[in-house]
Amino acid sequence: MEILSSGQKIRKIRKELKINQKEITGGEITRELISIIENDKSTLTPAVAQIVTDNINRICKEKNIDFSLNTEYLLEDIDSQINKIASKYIDFLSINEDDISKDFSKTIEKIELFLIKYDVREKKMIIYEKLGDIFRRQKKYNESYIYYVKSFENHNGLFNNIKLSSILQKLGCICIYLRKDKEALDFNNLALMYNYNIPEDLRFKVLHNNALAYMNLKEYDRALLEIKHIENTFKNLTKQYTFSSNVLKVNCLRYKKFYNDAFKLSEYMLSTLDNNDTENIILITVNILDIYTAIKDIKNVRIYIDKLIYLLNNYDKVKESCYASTAYNQLGISTNLINNVELSIEYYKKSIEAARCQRNERVLLDSLDELLDILIKEKNIEEINSFKNQIIEMILLDIIEPDITPIFKLMTFYNNIGDNESLNSLLQAILDSKNDLDILNMKY
Incomplete structure (x- = not known):
């Protein structure tokens, strides 16, 4: 998309149609004025634009040239053209952001070059955020991180900006995917700082991600305090948000070795789920198996290994499940505990495959490490x-x-x-x- 001044447009049209400057004056204006306008030394006025347009259209009609010009095109200044193109890019990204199968690399190159050349700060923020969203959906988290940072760098710096808080929340979330937990806390806290009246839904996501980051950093007491803050702050949490908070609480209690409390909460959560909510039933079953494995309750470990295998084998969406890699990893750990090395190797391999597909780096690294330990021990x-x-x-x-x-x-x-x-x-x-x-x- 070529961006031209009014004078450059006139010159380009003349050259392409092989019309000289004198012809487009129609005797109503001087050739010198056309020359000055074409060299961007004078602004094109609506009156002159109309004269030029009428004469070019007249000449084209006389010469049977299939071309028509309007004054709106000639008068559209560079800033308007830049903003129009930026808006078209935003529309394109909005239409295609849910299509994760598309390769946008060529379009992104054009967008990048455009944004480097032209300063459209407000629209830059939107475009970079859209690109971050697209790469996040494609599970290309490093690229998503880069574009969210670019979006943040192009914000307007105003406090109480919901859009800015949203970008910071997304950055915090991506940092957790990338195991940048301390950085996630920084972005999350900035999201709260930049907006005192942050919407409840966004505030929950920020606080929940804070708790998750603290848990990943093994700061379990701080994570539990954050969860307590969530419970005290939000009186009408959705069922899914309540479930997510309780999952975090179970994990923190388990890592603090409060196994009984973690088990009781897990059992309660299981009782609240619908029978067809297989995805979340799998997650709770994984957590219960993890608790029994941690305390080496071999009898219940065997029982819950069978339960989890049954759930996974009979779940038709297991390949798309975001919990599959974690479930297979836990089966690898638990089957190794009961000395079924062959089965343990099988489930670690499944965990690695699922984690690769879902780009779950934490589980992937754990499964790779644990599988290699077994293989070296077995001298295979x-x-x-x-x-x-x-x-x-x-x-x-x-x-x-x-x-x-x-x-x-x-x-x-x-x-x-x-x-x-x-x-x-x-x-x-x-x-x-x-x-x-x-x-x-x-x-x-």
């Missing part, structure tokens, strides 16, 4: 080599960072057994990924 060289190839693939696809614990464990293992070829292939993958990262950083 064939499986370890297969694991190594999977790790290399994930490094090159930018699914995992090259500095994670399982990679160092693999290197140590190959070094100890003197397998230099496997060690070198790992190192080469890391070097290749670093080169790709340098290129990506140059792009953004």
Whole structure:
């Protein structure tokens, strides 16, 4: 989309239609005036625009040229054109933001170049937020983070801005996906600071994410205080929000080793769910199995392993489930506790596959680490080599960072057994990924 001044438009039209300056004056204005306007040394007035338009249209009619001009086009200034194009980009992104299968890379390149060239600050904020939303839905969290930050950087700086608080809340959420929990707390608190009258729905999301970040940072008491604050602040929480808060509370109680309290709350939550709410039933069953596994209650561990396997095998939406990777990971842990190593390996593999699909980095790293420990303990060289190839693939696809614990464990293992070829292939993958990262950083 070409952005031109009024004078540039006239010159371009003349050149394309092979019309000279004198012809478009119609004897009503001077050729010198046209020249001054075309060189952007004088503003095009509506009266002159009408004369130019009438004469160009007359000439085209006389020469049978299929072209028609209107004064609105000529008079539209650069700022109006820039804003119109920015609005078109916003409309395009709004229409397509739910289509996660589309590749927007070429359009995004055009948008980026446009925003670099032209300063449309308010619309920049909206466009970058839309791009962040699209990448979040596509589970490309690093790209989503980049665009949300750009959106934040282009805000108007005003307090009591709901839009700004919303962007900060989204940034906090993305930071949790990316395991940037301290940064998530900073953005969440900024969201509250920038708007004293933040809507209840948005306030809940911010406070809930704060509690989640504290839990991930193992600050369980602070997480529980945040949950208590939520319970005291919101008197009419939706059923789903109440459920989400209670799930967090169960996890914090379990990590603080208040197993009985965690178990009782889990049982209560289970009793409140509809029988067809399989997704949430799976989550609560995972938490109960986790509690029994933590206290090594082998009898109940076996019972809940069977319950969870039954639920997963009979859930037709298990592949889309956001809890599948966590459920399979817990089955890997619990089956290993009862010494069913073969089954444990199987479920860790399923957890890794589901976590890759859902881009759940926390569960992915846990499952990779726990699976490798078992394979090394079992001295299963064939499986370890297969694991190594999977790790290399994930490094090159930018699914995992090259500095994670399982990679160092693999290197140590190959070094100890003197397998230099496997060690070198790992190192080469890391070097290749670093080169790709340098290129990506140059792009953004």
